Each structure stands twice: as structure tokens, then as C-alpha cells.
Amino acid sequence: METIDREAAMGVFERGEVAHVAVTDVDGPYVSPVSYVIVGDRLCFITGRGRRLRAMKHDPRVCVEVTELSHPGWRSAMIEDEAEVVTRSELHTDVLQALIRKYQSEEDSLLGTSRTPGPDLTEVVAVSMERVSGRSSGEGRNRRTRPGRM
Numbered sequence: 001m002e003t004i005d006r007e008a009a010m011g012v013f014e015r016g017e018v019a020h021v022a023v024t025d026v027d028g029p030y031v032s033p034v035s036y037v038i039v040g041d042r043l044c045f046i047t048g049r050g051r052r053l054r055a056m057k058h059d060p061r062v063c064v065e066v067t068e069l070s071h072p073g074w075r076s077a078m079i080e081d082e083a084e085v086v087t088r089s090e091l092h093t094d095v096l097q098a099l100i101r102k103y104q105s106e107e108d109s110l111l112g113t114s115r116t117p118g119p120d121l122t123e124v125v126a127v128s129m130e131r132v133s134g135r136s137s138g139e140g141r142n143r144r145t146r147p148g149r150m
Contacts, residue, residue, distance in 0.1 A: 001135045001136065001137060001138065002135065002136045002137075002138045003133070003134070003135060003136075004075060004077075004134040004135060004136045005134075006132050006133075006134075008075065008077075008134060008136075009075075009077035009078075009132050009133060009134030010077070010129075010132060012066050012067075012068045012075050012076070012077035012134060013038060013043060013066055013077050013079075013129070013132075014038060015068060016036075016066035016067075016068060016077075017035075018033050018034070018035065018036075018066070019033070019034050019035075019036045019043065019045065019064050019065065019066045020032070020033055020034075020064070020065045020066075021033075021034055021045070021052065021062055021063075021064050021083075022062060022063040022064075022065070023052055023055035023056055023059070023061075023062055023083075024055060024058075024059050024061070025051065025054060025055035025058050025059070026058065030051055030052065030055055032051075032052055034046075034047065035099060035102075035103055036064075036099075037095060037098040037099050037102050038129070039091065039094050039095055039098055039126075041128065041129050041130075042126040042127060042128055042129060043064055043079060043126070043127045043129055044086070044091075044095040044098075044099075044124060044125065044126045044127070045095075045099075045124075045125055046095070046096070046099065046122070046123060046124055046125070047123050047125055048123070049123065053085070053123055053125075056083045056085065056125065057085070060082040060083050060084070061080075061081075061082055061083075062079075062080075062081065062082070062083045062127060063078060063079070063080050064078065064079040064127055065077070065078045073136065073137035073138060074136070074137045075134060075135070075136045075137075076134060076135050076136070077132065077133070077134040078132070078133050078134065079127055079128075079129055079131060079132055080131045080133075081127050081128045081129075081130060081131050082127070082128070083125050083126070083127050084125065084126050084127070085123055085124070085125055086124040086125065086126050091124070091126065092124045095124045095126070096124065
């Protein structure tokens with residue numbers, strides 16, 4: 001694997017469709033997928049009031065990862081920072097509108113073409129993009145650069 005620079009990692013986030021958010025609660029680590037958008041200098045997503053939200057309230061530290069597959073390899077970008085639950089504000093509205101714009105225009109929308117976030121998905125979470133890093137499988141899938149060096 002090879003390290004990619006911040007600009008390349010930001011490109012992975014900008015082109016990505018699904019992020020994986022890792023949190024820790026009293027039962028241990030928990031990773032789950034989310035639809036997300038970048039608003040300003042933050043990666044934002046909506047969440048239900050389940051384990052992920054409870055964990056972020058218990059310990060706001062998160063790791064957010066997006067993988068981009070390309071031929072002949074992959075790139076992965078990560079953010080390690082604290083999650084902030086956004087109260088009803090201009091950012092809250094901006095995030096909901098950006099999510100609808102990003103996913104509603106696609107045929108296989110993750111949010112659905114006629115569905116808007118309902119009351120069970122109204123918690124908006126923002127994560128600063130200050131601590132961004134990334135890795136790549138390198139050029140091709142040779143023995144040295146395959147995931148896990150298999």
C-alpha cells in the first residue's frame with residue numbers, strides 16, 4: 001500500500017457515495033455505512049437515533065472511511081476527528097438539502113427518489129475534515145500493494 005496526499009484523499013471523499021463511520025460505545029467498536037455530503041470543511045450525514053448516535057454522544061471520536069475502486073486498484077480516504085450533532089440551524093438545513101441533491105438525481109438513489117429524510121433520520125452529524133489521510137493499493141495489484149499484502 002502507498003500513502004496518498006491530502007488532495008487525492010479529498011478527491012475520494014468528493015467522488016464517494018458511501019462512507020463507513022466507526023464509533024465506540026460501552027459494548028465496543030461499531031462500524032456502519034452512511035450516505036454523506038461535504039458542506040464547507042465538514043463531512044456531514046444524517047443518522048437515526050440508534051446505536052451510532054448513542055455511541056457518538058458517549059464518545060464523539062469517530063473514524064470515517066470512503067473507498068474508491070479503480071482499475072487496477074483502490075484508494076481509501078479517512079477522517080479521524082470528533083463528531084458534532086448539529087442542532088436545527090442553517091447548517092442542518094444545508095446538509096439535508098445537499099443530501100437530497102446528491103442522491104435524488106441518481107437512478108439508484110440511496111435515499112430514494114421521492115423520499116425525504118423523515119423524523120427518524122433528522123439528526124445531522126458533522127465531522128471536521130482537518131485530519132484527512134489516505135492509502136492506495138498503488139499501481140496495479142502486485143504482491144507488494146494488494147490489500148493485506150496477500
